[in-house]
Amino acid sequence: MTGDVRRLRRTLLHLVLAVIAALYLSPLVYMVVTSFKTREAAGSTEPRWVPDPATLDAYREILGSADSPALRWFLNSLAAATGHAVLVLVTATPAAYALARLRFRGRNLLFGTIVATLFVPPVVLLIPNFLIVNELAWVDSLPAVIVPAAAGAFGVFFLRQFFITLPGELEEAAELDGGNRWQIFTAIALPLARPALVTLFLLSFLTNWNDFLWPLYVLLSPESLTLPAGLGNFQSANSVRYDLLMAGAVIASVPVIVIYLAAQRWVIEGISRSGLKG
Numbered sequence: 001m002t003g004d005v006r007r008l009r010r011t012l013l014h015l016v017l018a019v020i021a022a023l024y025l026s027p028l029v030y031m032v033v034t035s036f037k038t039r040e041a042a043g044s045t046e047p048r049w050v051p052d053p054a055t056l057d058a059y060r061e062i063l064g065s066a067d068s069p070a071l072r073w074f075l076n077s078l079a080a081a082t083g084h085a086v087l088v089l090v091t092a093t094p095a096a097y098a099l100a101r102l103r104f105r106g107r108n109l110l111f112g113t114i115v116a117t118l119f120v121p122p123v124v125l126l127i128p129n130f131l132i133v134n135e136l137a138w139v140d141s142l143p144a145v146i147v148p149a150a151a152g153a154f155g156v157f158f159l160r161q162f163f164i165t166l167p168g169e170l171e172e173a174a175e176l177d178g179g180n181r182w183q184i185f186t187a188i189a190l191p192l193a194r195p196a197l198v199t200l201f202l203l204s205f206l207t208n209w210n211d212f213l214w215p216l217y218v219l220l221s222p223e224s225l226t227l228p229a230g231l232g233n234f235q236s237a238n239s240v241r242y243d244l245l246m247a248g249a250v251i252a253s254v255p256v257i258v259i260y261l262a263a264q265r266w267v268i269e270g271i272s273r274s275g276l277k278g
Contacts, residue, residue, distance in 0.1 A: 031246050033049055033051055034246040035058055035059070035243060035247040036054045036056070037051040037054075037055070037058075037243055038051075038055055038057065038243065039241065042241075042242040042243035042246065043243075058244050058246070058247035061247075062234075062247050062248055068222075068230065068234045069223060070234075070248060073225050073227040073229075073230035074251060074252075076224065076226050077209055077252075079142055080146050080208055081206075081208040081209040083142070083146040084146045084204060084205070084207075084208040085200075085201045085204040085205040087147065087150035088151075088152070088200065088201070088204040089200060091150055092152075092156045092158075092159055093193075094185070095156045096156045096158075097160075099114075099156065100160045100163035101163055111156075114153045115157055117152075117153045118154060122149075126213075130217055132148070133148065138218070139218050140218065140224050144218040145208065145214060145215050145219065145226060149208075149214075158199075158200055159193065159200060162193055162196035166189065166192055170192075171184050171189075198263050199263075202259060202263050206256060209228075209252075209255070210228060212229060215228065216229050228252065231245075
């Protein structure tokens with residue numbers, strides 16, 4: 001009898017989870033379906049889940065438009081997000097390790113100051129960052145959307161939470177074998193921190209990929225725009241072309257979904273281990 005109750009509860013739980021998943025996935029599915037509709041069908045007030053007829057006209061138009069080079073925007077976003085994520089790892093990893101594993105005067109004060117910057121609204125930094133980028137002659141170039149936010153506090157906080165969960169016995173054993181601090185960091189800490197590093201890379205990639213406001217400030221020419229900024233301009237010029245808007249949204253969503261599915265195991269492990277100990 002107890003086994004039957006457990007199976008019933010498990011079945012009901014799976015049913016509830018399936019309904020919730022369907023609710024969350026339905027807008028995404030309808031977005032994809034609409035991108036394959038004709039212009040008239042996409043603008044119809046009658047919702048249809050099956051495009052009839054199915055067409056690639058929206059993708060041909062958005063990818064082949066000279067005024068809206070979506071493929072160039074896509075490549076710009078890919079380069080900017082990847083470069084930004086790599087730079088976040090380069091800056092955050094050694095800082096997080098030092099704050100987690102080294103003992104020095106003022107460590108807690110320094111960490112508290114870094115965390116306090118998380119409470120500063122990003123919009124406050126728009127003008128100072130623009131002035132710096134302008135002085136460096138980076139306006140209308142990809143470094144302007146790669147570098148400024150790469151030394152943020154979140155990466156340091158996130159990785160520190162992971163590094164402090166590592167057992168100290170491993171470092172002690174490495175020191176007894178004659179390893180210095182740099183060797184311990186590169187040969188022991190970094191391999192063990194791979195889930196957290198992958199997670200931070202993915203989160204940083206998504207943050208830069210979805211950034212809309214900052215690229216509008218520093219990227220001026222149509223060829224230099226990233227995908228969110230370019231699609232924003234594209235939407236203002238084609239506000240009633242739902243087939244084109246949905247096709248652009250699909251193009252922007254595919255890399256994010258693919259990267260998350262590929263790194264899902266690392267993300268779950270990285271987040272679970274980074275938030276257990278403070």
